[in-house]
Amino acid sequence: MTTKEIVGKCGNKKENLLQILHDIQNQNPDNYICKEAIYELSKEMDMSVSEIKGTASFYTMFSFTPRGKYIIRVCESPPCHLLGAQTIFEAIESKLGIKVGKTTDDGLFTLEGTSCLGICGVAPAMMINDEAHGNLNEEKIYKILSRIQEKERGKA
């Protein structure tokens, strides 16, 4: 869908802006909101670019730089911290060779820290795109990441 079509679907009222931004980001293969889309949106919504950027940049789920196909969000909040979130970061960093906020060279994974995901019952926890993973340890993380890597290699 083009930006124009998305605005047409949601309606160009200001109160639909968050939904429109979600849709723009979700249909971008690199999981982000590109500059061109914001300029187009500005025309369609009759809002200034800075107003749109001002709202969008407030929310952590929106990105303005290209991201990987799989976004790994590791919970950094106190309940997960207590049960070893730091080792989860280290395990992912060593397996994928990237630091927090970065994307792997093959464009598969982006690693992000996040506030509580609401799955503290199985802390330490993370989400990969929409899928939640809990009770993590090094071994489990390696398995999860390898499974995705193999699946993607199979496609290539």
Added chain:
Amino acid sequence: MNQIVLENCGRINPEDIEEYIGAGGYEALGIALERKTPEDIIKTVKDSGLVGRGGAGFPTGLKWSFARASKETQKYVICNADEGEPGTFKDRLIMEGDPHKVLEGMALCGYAIGANTGFIYIRGEYQLSIQRLTKAIKDAEKLGLLGKNIFGTEFDFNVKIKIGAGSYVCGEETALLNSMEGLRGEPRLKPPFPAESGFLSKPTNVNNVETFANIAPIILNGADWFRKFGTEKSPGTKVYTILGHIKRPGLIEVPMGITLREIIYDYAGGMSSGKFKMAQIGGTAGDIISSALLDTPLEYQSLQALGHNLGSGAILIMNETVSIADFLTCCMKFFVHESCGKCSVCRIGTKQMYEAFKRLKKQEAYFDELKTIKELAEELKLTAFCPLGQSVASPVLSALKYFGKELAQGVNPDKKREPVTRENPNIVLNYS
């Protein structure tokens, strides 16, 4: 049976509206629309003594009567499902396990206050909740339980879903309204309160998911029935999420007034390792309490008498391996990230707190660090614009009260503060 909110969770198929109806669902709405006036509904909710379950504990019936009193024709009902308090996931499990109960509560609220549109503002991370509620709304509309002329009466009520995008402060009701209007999620000045001027400047009633889930059972069984649960001043049940160093982390619904000791040893199966050291009640914005309070009843009044608050219902249990300075550093990091930046005391204060606790953790704190932390916490409590900044004081002041000695170990009595000069501006620029 001790459950009200979770009575159907895990017992019915949440994606099948017939099962909810089979369990007595939508009966309260039918009775209300056919036989009761909006005033009756508000009176029953008031008499039940139900207070908001989002954290602030405001009487629900009273809140509704404010929105009811407005003469505007367009009013809104909003369900706050932007559950972001770390350690809290009760609303998610209610929405996933029994979505129709929330919708029925919202429709009853709409009838009571005179609104025909409702919104559920769900945080973007809760994909399953969004899916289940979307399906629930469609199914209810098909059967005429939502939409136009519900139960063949004059009453219309439509529910729409709004999806958040990752912001803790949007759980504050006026920030949530701004976010719904497509703005930055910064809180608004009150008054006017939402009951007077809320979403798109129209009278709006905002309640938490758990609060709405209490409504249908109250209307169906009456205020006296509800008052049989809990204590005299805090009737009903409370859904807690219990986590940390315990054998069985998870979700429980228990009568108000149960003690922390009962929660740990009867429900959570005891400590998973080590000895009990402290608990944080109400999420990251909640108070840290020591073993001295293990036998205090958990309900609004007893805690308030001690200067504490029940908050969102998250109870994080920690054993003796947890260092208080390390734990608070993590809490403060959260606040630095989530502070919206609108008021300077929160924007800068959270950052200074974070730096101070990092120094305490490394045992490199200034000689007067604890005093300045206390002053800053009190300043935040008094002057921050919204509850986010004000609540930073809760974990800090309670930790100073119960674990002051341990925190003092991080102080280096010989470390003096350098005078601020042009050459040494003493500004922390690195935000990592």
